[in-house]
């Protein structure tokens with residue numbers, strides 16, 4: 001019997017084959033009877049189970065320590081706790097949250113290289129021993145506050161192929177790492193391993209190869225200095241969902257597994273963990289927003305001329321919806337972010353489209369969700385869905401202008417709940433074949449049919465833009481390095 005009950009999570013079962021889409025439609029029909037058509041999320045916790053099974057199947061040597069910063073919603077974190085993952089916490093609050101769910105301190109890594117001393121003391125009081133560092137100042141701080149900590153040296157990586165790079169701020173070079181290992185020894189601190197992060201939403205699995213090889217160099221140096229090097233932490237960066245030609249989880253596993261076997265074979269006894277964030281919650285959450293305003297703007301003569309005689313329609317559509325960049329869409333401030341709207345109303349495949357801009361609801365002129373996207377004409381009061389919205393949305397949103405965060409409705413099928421019960425009772429990594437073989441892709445949550453075809457068309461518009469933005473970012477980074 002599981003120690004967890006559905007009541008602990010507060011989700012509703014998806015009964016009689018009902019789908020997330022059915023739940024969304026029902027909620028919309030309820031809200032449509034009122035004036036209060038607030039944005040809302042539907043979160044399918046069964047997706048967390050599927051993601052977990054997939055991880056265990058494709059990277060069985062690597063234990064995930066979920067990065068709570070990505071989405072700290074209690075039901076989600078509880079689902080992962082029940083599945084037996086570890087947790088990457090970055091602050092006192094995150095430690096408190098995870099501990100409040102009954103998670104043992106040994107399943108937590110304090111993976112923030114720059115810790116506030118009071119948070120460090122709190123971690124010490126909670127017995128959270130594993131923690132990262134990447135400079136001498138942090139070593140001195142830890143030597144002062146927490147002599148018994150088990151330290152993990154974070155090294156820098158080539159993150160130029162990631163949507164959200166991190167090495168500008170975190171990670172020591174290999175040379176600096178060697179110095180830090182010596183310094184830790186002088187301070188009588190216990191270094192147990194090496195960690196890295198290749199940048200969030202990485203599109204190049206080879207970034208891990210180089211980082212793992214660098215970690216090996218520092219493992220050897222640590223061992224030479226008498227450190228008991230037993231932990232490799234390969235960080236986050238794994239895709240939240242597969243986008244062919246951009247990132248496919250299986251391809252990451254295919255690159256990482258043999259690299260680990262080469263540099264850290266099972267016979268080495270080194271424990272391997274990771275800190276996936278977006279990998280787990282992205283596909284769990286669908287956001288429904290309401291169109292609260294619409295403007296039709298004529299395109300300028302200049303734009304008509306620039307269109308080179310193409311069939312450009314005369315109008316440009318501007319929509320205003322009840323969420324935005326100060327809420328769930330903060331991540332669009334990064335030029336590489338993928339946002340993909342899915343109009344709720346049924347559409348014809350060959351319907352005429354318009355250049356459309358979607359604004360958020362605040363009084364900020366920068367509150368712009370997406371620009372110049374070809375969409376059919378939408379009307380005020382209509383609903384738009386944004387799928388794959390579980391990563392860095394709920395944790396980054398604010399209530400700027402007094403707009404409250406959307407409600408979240410949690411659901412799960414009975415078969416997925418059964419997996420949670422079985423896995424938490426087995427207390428081990430376990431993946432039934434039939435579930436793990438599922439291929440979650442950007443559009444696969446929609447049943448084959450016209451709606452999916454349309455969504456695929458939108459994806460075809462959006463994905464090349466990201467690839468282009470990432471190429472630009474890479475070029476800029478290369479120039480900066482010269």
Ligand SMILES: Cc1ncc(COP(=O)(O)O)c(C=O)c1O
Nearest residue numbers: 067200201236237275276277278
């Ligand atoms: C230290 C650390 N670990 C893990 C993560 C999670 O990364 P991702 O969501 O790319 O898996 C982050 C994200 O910023 C991070 O800073």
